Amino acid sequence: MKTALICGIGGQDGGYLAALLLEKGYRVFGTSRDAQSNGFSNLRRLGIQDRVTVITMAPDDFRSVLGAVVQSEATEIYALAGQSSVGLSFELPVETLQSIVFGTLNLLEAIRFTGRAIKLYHAGSSECFGDLNGCRATEATPFWPRSPYGVAKTSAHLLVANYREAYGIFACTGILFNHESPHRPRRFVTSKIAAAARRIATGDSAPLILGRLDIVRDWGWAPEFVEAMWQMLQQDVPDDYIVATGQSHSLEAFVAAAFDSVGLDWRDHVRTDPGLIRPTDLARSAADPSHAAERLGWRAQTMMPEVARRMTAAAEVE
Template identity: 60%
Template sequence: MKKALICGVSGQDGAYLAKLLLEKGYEVYGGSRDAQMASFRNLNRLGIQQQIKLVSISINDFRSVLQTILRVKPDEVYNLAGQSSVGLSFEQPVETLESISVGTLNLLEAIRFSNLPIKFYNAGSSECFGDTGSIAADENTPFRPRSPYGVAKAAAFWQVANYREAYQLQACTGILFNHESPLRPERFVTQKIVAAACRIANGSRETLTLGNIDIARDWGWAPDYVEAMWMMLQHDKADDYVIATGHTHKLRDFIRVVFKRVDLNWEDHVRSDPSFFRPTDIAEGHANPAKAYAKLGWTAQHTMDEVGKLMVEGYNL
């Protein structure tokens, strides 16, 4: 039985990945800063908390990381931890950089020090690319991040690449574009939209106020994307991959799909407020996931329309 350690198991991706690995027969260890006090709401929602061996690990503390690696002796380590909100990174840039960049470095160094044959997955982000205009970003597109979150993810990406080349670690980064699900917290705009639409459909008289609804993103379904993470670590050669649907839509299109699913006209209930705009933002996000299909056989199974509908249907899970 393979053993996997998921750092950040309580988040959206961590929960779906844990479920996937359990289905594949893994012994799954879930890492969290305080495993005794955390609620693990997402694991409960998926009905899998009792099957996960929960461990306390602070990825900002090298000693904590090394002790956990040596105790668990995992075959695979998935780094999904760290501050995960682009918007919040403007308010907490130091915490964002430390939790993502230093945390990744501690994991890499602990794996190297352990001398165990561990395969390592790092959660990258399309935010590393910044604004590429209408150009579809692939693995060779230069990084020009436009947020503290993007800067931190770019630093972590190069740390992984350096350890792979310098120490021959089986380490890779998935450069994931936006991926959503009912497990998203409401600080993410997609879930904020879904929650408001459901409340209004149930009688609320509120108006949903958002920032720039003309931004465009490549939106996918989170359970599809965690499968890509696993597939990367099964490949003979460690490498980095863009993971996306390859199709881009404006935020107003996502809003339309969600409100239509609850039989409402979104224009009657949504307004855009410039004071909600970020200091710097990405106007459009376009992706070219051809390498993932060619090398891994992975392709996204859900469209943006399907993602919006599934999030509405799963809102009250």
């Protein structure tokens, strides 16, 4: 039986990945900074909480990380932990870099220290590329991050590449573009939009307040993206892969799709506030996921309009 350690199992991707691996017959361990007090609501919603063994682990503490790796006896490690909000990284830059960079470094060091044949998946990000000025990113596109989150993910990406080359560790980075689901916290704009559309559809008249509507992103469906993570670690040779739909849309188009799914015209219910605009932001993000299609056989099936519809249908009205 294969054993997986999912660092950051309490997040959106961690829950869906755990469900996928359990379905494939894995023994699954998951980490949280405080496993005893974490309610793991995502695992409960998926009906798998009692099938996962949870471990308390602080990603920026090497002894804690090493203990989790040894205790789980994992053959595959999925590094998903860390501060995951681009917007919040401007307010918490130190926490963002520590949790992502040192968390990744400690996992790499733990694998090197134990000498075990462990495969590592590292969750990279499209934020590493910065603003592409209309070009579609490939795995060879240079990085130019424009947020503390992007800087942290870029540093972690380079650490993974360095350890793979220097020590022969089987380590892959999935350069994931935006991927959403009903398990996204409300601080993410897509979740905020979906919840507002449902709320207004029930008769609430308070408008939805957003920042820029002209930003362009590649939005996919998170449950499909975790399949690509798993597939990377089933290859004979480690490599890095862009994981995306290959289609980009404006935030305005996402808003329109969400409101349309509940029979509303978004223009009647949405206002903009310059105070919500980030210090720096990417105008356009676009991806070429052909490498993953060719090597992994992975292709996104769910595109943005359906993502928006599913999130809105599942959104809870407060």
